[in-house]
Amino acid sequence: MPAAALKPKPLPTQSTAKRPVLLDLPYEPVVKRPLPAGRPREWYITHNRRLKAMRLAIALLDSGVHLPGQARNERIRSTALQIGVHPPSDTTCHMVRALMRYSR
DSSP states (O other), X not given: OOHHHHSOOXXXXXXXXXXXXXXXXXXXXXXXXXXXXXXXXXXXXHHHHHHHHHHHHHHHHHTTOOSGGGOOHHHHHHHHHHHTOOOOOHHHHHHHHHHHHHTO
């Protein structure tokens, strides 16, 4: 029997599945490290907003939303609820779309 026949078949991904693959939620949250002290408050706000936007962009890409035009505010906010993140502001939604646009 050929060695290729003995390999287990990989699970389908979003690009190879016949229908959408359910969002695979993380099994345990990432360990958070303390932020550096002494920065202006605006830096912390922007930093946390970028982190949230990245998490949301990754979740949207995993769920099959690949174009910024498909990611309306309602879609981004419903994805935030699915992954356990507070609903994002309009500014954060705009940042999510920008990340999806420039990741190509």
